[in-house]
Amino acid sequence: xxxxxxxxxxLAETLRDADPDAPTLCEGWxxxxxxxxxxxxxxxxxxxxxxxxxxxxxxxxRYLTRLVEEARTEDGYLALVERFAAGLSPxxxxxxxxxxxxxxxxxxxxxxxxxxxxDPAEPRVLPTDLVRAIWEQVPTMARLGYRSSPVxxxxxxxxxxxxxxxxxxxxxVVVGDPVELALHSAGRRAAADVDVVGAPETLxxxxxxxxxxxxxxxxx
Numbered sequence: 001x002x003x004x005x006x007x008x009x010x011l012a013e014t015l016r017d018a019d020p021d022a023p024t025l026c027e028g029w030x031x032x033x034x035x036x037x038x039x040x041x042x043x044x045x046x047x048x049x050x051x052x053x054x055x056x057x058x059x060x061x062r063y064l065t066r067l068v069e070e071a072r073t074e075d076g077y078l079a080l081v082e083r084f085a086a087g088l089s090p091x092x093x094x095x096x097x098x099x100x101x102x103x104x105x106x107x108x109x110x111x112x113x114x115x116x117x118x119d120p121a122e123p124r125v126l127p128t129d130l131v132r133a134i135w136e137q138v139p140t141m142a143r144l145g146y147r148s149s150p151v152x153x154x155x156x157x158x159x160x161x162x163x164x165x166x167x168x169x170x171x172x173v174v175v176g177d178p179v180e181l182a183l184h185s186a187g188r189r190a191a192a193d194v195d196v197v198g199a200p201e202t203l204x205x206x207x208x209x210x211x212x213x214x215x216x217x218x219x220x
Contacts, residue, residue: 002098002099002103003072003099003103003129003133004098004099004102004103004106005087006130007103007106007107007110007130008084008085008087008102008106009085010110011038011082011106011109011110011113012084012085012086014110014113014114015031015034015035015081015084015113015159016078016081018031018113019031020035020071020077021114022113022117023116023117024112024113024116025112025115025116025188025218026058026112026189026218026219026220027058027218027219027220028057028058028059028060028220029058029059029112030059031113032068032071032072032077032080033058033059033064033068034109034112034113034220035071035077035080035081035084036064036067036071036080036205037064037109037220038084038109039056039067039080039082039083039084040063040064040067041105042084042088042092042094043083044063045094047063048063048064050062050063051063051064055177058172058219058220063138067080087152090124091166092166099133100137101138103134103137104134104138104141104182104186105132106184107134107179108182108183108186108188111179111183111191112188112218115188115191120179120191122174123177123179123180123193124179126179126199131177131178131179132178134178134179134182135160135161135178135181136158137182138155138178138181138182138185139155139163139165140161141166141182141186142163142166142181142185143165143199144153144185145185145186145187146165146166146185146210147166148209149166149168149206149209149210150167150205150206150208150209151166151168151171151172151198151202151205151206152167152168152169152170152171152174153165153166153171153172153174153182153206154172154174155173155174155185156169156173156174157175157176157177157178157181158173158175158176158177163186170198170199170201170202171198171202172197172202172203172206173177173197173198174194174196175194175195175196176192176193176194176195176199177193179191180192180193180194181194186218187218187219188210188218189210189211189212189213190213190214191218207219
């Protein structure tokens with residue numbers, strides 16, 4: 001079984017147990033919004049694209065709001081979660097992309113639920129092979145996330161591999177486990193358990209462009 005399917009089931013279980021109206025790390029989205037996003041992304045990708053291109057405030061997206069309203073009751077919310085848990089149709093093009101399209105999406109949104117609010121959950125202990133699969137994909141996300149960085153960026157796993165994600169003469173090193181690095185590169189910097197090290201001026205320039213914003217202010 002692909003890692004994405006194991007993470008899908010873990011995320012679905014967390015969604016079942018969560019308060020649908022609880023906040024997430026995605027500004028403007030409750031847990032109910034996040035569950036609706038996961039379903040819309042996989043089953044109505046055209047609507048998902050329209051919502052993204054509309055640039056409406058998070059929580060007021062046209063098509064996503066419809067799914068959210070349909071899931072206002074307890075039964076409606078659980079049905080939404082079960083639709084996500086059921087997975088993609090074997091014929092869906094989204095399924096063919098496998099872990100590369102879905103694994104980090106699920107991992108990050110899982111932490112969006114777990115680490116939000118006044119009592120965030122501790123980082124999960126994940127299987128070694130899953131952590132390795134996450135690490136393999138993190139640099140691609142990081143290259144996009146830090147493409148505008150005024151300094152170089154290196155990702156490093158404690159006692160493990162390193163990867164240059166943006167080349168420059170002066171660079172910061174972001175140190176953390178792969179899930180934490182994924183959260184950092186996806187804008188969840190306040191929730192990511194990482195250390196950012198570098199020369200004082202290099203560090204200042206990096207942090208000016210990538211400040212540690214309060215949890216709950218990351219883009220969906």
